[in-house]
Amino acid sequence: MHARSTTVRGSPEAVDQGIAMVRDEVLPQITSMEGCAGLSMLVSRESGQCIVTTSWESLDAMHATEQVAAPLRERASDLLGGAYEVDEWEVAVMHRAHHTPEGGATRSTWLGMPPDQVDRAVDVFRMVVLEKVEQLDGFCSALLMVDRDNGRLVATVAFDDMSLVEATRDTARTLRTQIADEVGAEILDVQEHEVAIAHLHVPEMA
Numbered sequence: 666m667h668a669r670s671t672t673v674r675g676s677p678e679a680v681d682q683g684i685a686m687v688r689d690e691v692l693p694q695i696t697s698m699e700g701c702a703g704l705s706m707l708v709s710r711e712s713g714q715c716i717v718t719t720s721w722e723s724l725d726a727m728h729a730t731e732q733v734a735a736p737l738r739e740r741a742s743d744l745l746g747g748a749y750e751v752d753e754w755e756v757a758v759m760h761r762a763h764h765t766p767e768g769g770a771t772r773s774t775w776l777g778m779p780p781d782q783v784d785r786a787v788d789v790f791r792m793v794v795l796e797k798v799e800q801l802d803g804f805c806s807a808l809l810m811v812d813r814d815n816g817r818l819v820a821t822v823a824f825d826d827m828s829l830v831e832a833t834r835d836t837a838r839t840l841r842t843q844i845a846d847e848v849g850a851e852i853l854d855v856q857e858h859e860v861a862i863a864h865l866h867v868p869e870m871a
Contacts, residue, residue, distance in 0.1 A: 666702065666756035666867055667727050668810055670718040670819075671738050675745025677713040683745045684708065684861045687717055691737050692862065695719055698733070700726025705865035707771055707858035715745060716773075716858065720756065720867050727753070754810035754819070757787045759870040760795050761806040769805060769860040770827040772834075773819055774841050778850040780816040786848040787811065790820060797840055798822050803829030808867065818850070823860065830857050 675683065687706050695704055702720040709715075719734075721727035742749040765771075778786060790809050798807050803825040811818045822837070824830050845852050 666759075666870065667721045667724050668718050668754045668756055668867075669721070669727055669734070670716055670752045670754065670810075671741075671749055672752070673715045673717075673742050673745045673747050673749045675713040675715060675742070675747030677710055679745045680708050680710050680713060680715065683715050683741060686741055686744055688862055691717070691741065692864065694737065695730070695734065696864065698726075698730050701730070702868075703864045703866035704862065705860065706862035707773075708861045709856065709858050713745065713747065714856070714858070715861075717741070718865060720865050752812065752817075754812055756808070756867055756870060757811045758791050758795070758809040759806070759867045760799065761869060762799060762804055763806075765805040765823040765860050765863045766825065767860055767863045769823055769825055769863065770830045771821050771823045771858050771860060772830050772837055772855065773821040773858065774837075774855050775853040776818045776820070776845060776850040777853050778816045778818070778848060780813060782848055782850070783811050783813050783816060783818065786818060786844075786850060789844055789848055794820070794840065794844060797836075801829070801833050801836065817853075827857070827859065
């Protein structure tokens with residue numbers, strides 16, 4: 666499985682308009698394409714940051730949609746009033762206790778490391794991190810995506826609501842510091858988001 670994420674750092678006042686556009690226009694167009702496995706949208710109403718992620722059955726299927734996705738991306742970024750970044754990922758791990766509801770919440774951690782350490786980091790996530798996070802109250806799912814060429818990873822843990830994300834901040838901080846030290850990674854960023862659209866139908870890959 667592969668994924669493409671588009672991050673827009675827009676205006677907080679435009680978030681609801683952005684959600685409506687992605688739900689009403691982008692979602693039906695993208696998910697009707699061959700090889701698409703779903704779409705999710707994470708938002709921060711405080712910062713205006715929005716992340717739209719689409720999942721694909723293969724790298725070829727993802728790349729074949731770029732000509733359609735590009736103008737949709739431009740329109741969404743114009744509506745949200747911010748610049749955008751596009752990242753492509755391999756989906757390395759997906760473990761789901763239950764589907765994340767719209768209105769749920771996530772914590773995402775971006776890591777950088779030497780590319781030759783990515784496989785080890787995936788193993789540590791699978792064997793150590795999953796066991797710990799699935800015991801947390803309100804746990805929905807954990808997703809790990811990797812960019813092997815550039816030594817980048819993003820781990821997203823989803824919960825039933827934002828109060829549960831807030832309640833697990835100390836535990837998460839300790840865990841990510843331990844894991845980063847173990848695999849020689851740099852913590853690049855940590856973000857919390859509301860789940861505005863929850864249709865990223867990645868199969869279990871634990």
